[in-house]
Amino acid sequence: MKRIAIDMDEVMADFNLKIIDLVNREYQGNVTLDEFNGKKLTQIRPHLNDQVREHIIASNFFRDLPVMKDSQQVIEELSRTYEIFITTAAMEFPSSFTAKYEWLKEHFGFLKDMNFVFCGDKSIIHADYLIDDNSRHFTRFQGQGLLFTSPHNIYETGCVRVNNWLEVRDYFLG
Numbered sequence: 431m432k433r434i435a436i437d438m439d440e441v442m443a444d445f446n447l448k449i450i451d452l453v454n455r456e457y458q459g460n461v462t463l464d465e466f467n468g469k470k471l472t473q474i475r476p477h478l479n480d481q482v483r484e485h486i487i488a489s490n491f492f493r494d495l496p497v498m499k500d501s502q503q504v505i506e507e508l509s510r511t512y513e514i515f516i517t518t519a520a521m522e523f524p525s526s527f528t529a530k531y532e533w534l535k536e537h538f539g540f541l542k543d544m545n546f547v548f549c550g551d552k553s554i555i556h557a558d559y560l561i562d563d564n565s566r567h568f569t570r571f572q573g574q575g576l577l578f579t580s581p582h583n584i585y586e587t588g589c590v591r592v593n594n595w596l597e598v599r600d601y602f603l604g
């Protein structure tokens with residue numbers, strides 16, 4: 431079986447949606463999704479970076495992120511013909527481990543615990559494909575990187591791009 435590694439945030443879990451809601455509700459930030467085009471959160475409302483970071487490092491921040499549309503169904507389908515590993519750069523927020531694990535069990539209960547990889551540098555990942563919204567992870571990756579479209583990466587070129595989970599299904603299952 432060929433092996434597909436899949437990132438969590440902004441690929442399986444809608445990190446931006448929760449951040450926008452948080453910034454607008456708690457800090458009247460008036461942020462819209464369009465502002466994320468080509469930008470990271472830290473560039474959009476820099477004066478709120480410290481406060482937002484406090485929320486993200488809280489142990490439960492990642493527990494209730496919305497699930498990306500069609501990801502459950504497509505990953506379940508892919509898991510019949512591919513070996514699926516969930517590879518999240520969890521060392522950026524070590525306090526997120528438990529919440530991320532529980533989130534995966536709740537929404538992707540068909541995957542085995544042993545296929546969850548909480549890692550630092552993703553170049554250690556040995557897989558045939560990596561689906562990720564951060565192209566920097568492809569630089570030293572040996573397999574084929576697939577850039578999952580997220581507002582921050584829409585102007586990036588030079589990668590094989592998938593815009594949503596239905597396109598992921600088409601790529602792998604034709």
Ligand SMILES: [Mg+2]
Nearest residue numbers: 437439440563
């Ligand atoms: Mg990500």
